[in-house]
Amino acid sequence: MSGAGRIRVIGGNLRNSRLEVPDLPGLRPTAERVRETLFNWLQPVVGGARCLDVFAGTGALGIEALSRGAASVTFVEREPRLATALKANLARLKADGHVVTDDASRWLGGGGKPFDVVFLDPPFALDAWNAVAGLLEQGGWLAPSAWIYVESPRGATLALPGSWLPHRQGHAGEVAYALYRRAPGDPLS
Numbered sequence: 466m467s468g469a470g471r472i473r474v475i476g477g478n479l480r481n482s483r484l485e486v487p488d489l490p491g492l493r494p495t496a497e498r499v500r501e502t503l504f505n506w507l508q509p510v511v512g513g514a515r516c517l518d519v520f521a522g523t524g525a526l527g528i529e530a531l532s533r534g535a536a537s538v539t540f541v542e543r544e545p546r547l548a549t550a551l552k553a554n555l556a557r558l559k560a561d562g563h564v565v566t567d568d569a570s571r572w573l574g575g576g577g578k579p580f581d582v583v584f585l586d587p588p589f590a591l592d593a594w595n596a597v598a599g600l601l602e603q604g605g606w607l608a609p610s611a612w613i614y615v616e617s618p619r620g621a622t623l624a625l626p627g628s629w630l631p632h633r634q635g636h637a638g639e640v641a642y643a644l645y646r647r648a649p650g651d652p653l654s
Contacts, residue, residue, distance in 0.1 A: 470486050470488075471483040471484060471485060471486060472484050472486055472494050472497070472523060472525055473497065474525075474528060474529055474532050475497055475500055475501050475504070475529065476501070476504055476529065476532060476533055477529070477531075477532030477533035477534065478532055478534075479528065479531070479532035479558055479560065480532065482532075482558055484523055484524065484525060484528065484554045485550055485553065485554060486523050486550070487546050487547060487550050489544065489546065489547065491588050491589075491590060492522055492523070492547070493522070493588070493589070494522060494523045494525050495525055495526055495586060495616060495642075496637055496640070498637060499616070499635075499637050499640065499642055500525065500526065500529055502635060502642075503526075503614055503642065503644065504529055504530075504533060506632070506633050506644050507530075507533075507582065507612060507614075507644070508533070510581065510582065510612060511530055511533050511534060511535050511582060512533065512534035512535070513534065513535070513536045514530070514535050514536060514580075514581035514582045515535075515536055515537050515578070515579075515580045515581050515582075515608075516530045516535045516537065516538040516539070516580060516581065516582040516583070516584070517538070517539050517541070517580040517582070517583045517584070517606065518530075518538055518539070518540045518541065518584045519541050519569045519573070519583065519584065519585050519586075519587070519597060519601075520541065520542070520569055520585070520586055520587040520588065520591075520593070520597075521540035521541055521542040521547070521548075521551060521564070522542065522547055522586070522588075523547070523550075523551070523554075524540050524542075524551040524554060524555070524562070524564075526584040526586065526614070527539075527540050527562060527584065528554065528555070528558070528560060528562070530582065530584075531560045531561070531562055532560070535582070537561070537562070537563070538562045538563070539562070539563045539565060539580075540562055540563065540564045540565065541565045541567060541569050541572050541573075542564065542565070542566060543566065543567060543568045543569065545566055548564050548565075548566040551564050552564050569587070569593070569597055570593070570596060570597060570600060573597065573600040573601065573604055573606060574600065574604070575604075576604065576605055577604065577605065577606050578605075579605060579606060579607055579608040579609075579611065580606060580607065580608060580611060581608045581611055581612065582611065582612045582613075582614070583601060583606070583607065583611060583612070583613045583614070584614045585597060585598065585601070585613060585614065585615045585616070586614070586615070586616040589617070589618050594615065594617055594621075594623050594625070595623060595624045595625070598613075598615075598623075598625045598626055598629070599626065601613070602626040602628065602629075602647075607647050608647070609647065609649040610646065610647055610648075610649055611646075611647040612632070612644060612645070612646055612647075613629055613644070613645045613646075613647065614642070614643070614644050614645075615642070615643050615644075615645065616640060616641070616642045617640075617641050617642075618639060618640065618641065619636050619638075619639050619640060619641045620641070621641065625645065628647055628648045629645040629646075629647055629648075630645060630646050630647075630648050631643060631644075631645055632644045632645060632646045
């Protein structure tokens with residue numbers, strides 16, 4: 466499926482702004498209806514949050530978070546054309562986000578500061594959910610009570626960390642989406 470064209474920011478101070486989307490094979494921007502649902506769920510926590518958009522693609526999830534008051538968003542995208550388009554969209558919208566052009570697994574292999582909200586929506590063909598979830602959990606990338614959004618093919622069996630507790634979930638066509646809340650670890654263990 467090709468994602469060429471434009472997609473719309475659906476809420477916040479950038480509402481109705483259009484994001485230019487390159488024509489690349491396998492690009493699958495998160496549907497408007499799904500983004501609206503997700504950000505209704507995240508409304509109480511996204512303001513002031515440090516967010517990470519892993520496998521950013523168009524950056525629609527991270528830009529939506531910035532539009533709704535996130536303190537910062539780091540976008541990780543390995544495809545140079547997508548990273549360039551994302552930087553151009555951020556500049557045009559005067560939205561302050563940091564774009565990293567690198568493979569998500571390689572980038573997450575280094576240490577980092579914890580994020581409050583993480584968007585995990587890899588290309589379906591990569592089957593990267595479990596490996597990247599492990600890197601997020603073990604690499605210090607998640608705040609103690611972080612929120613993690615996961616988008617996957619409907620019917621996929623994911624082996625996510627046990628500390629990720631399901632909060633809400635849904636589906637749209639062949640896409641399943643879920644929001645998890647990371648359970649803080651036991652300080653005595």
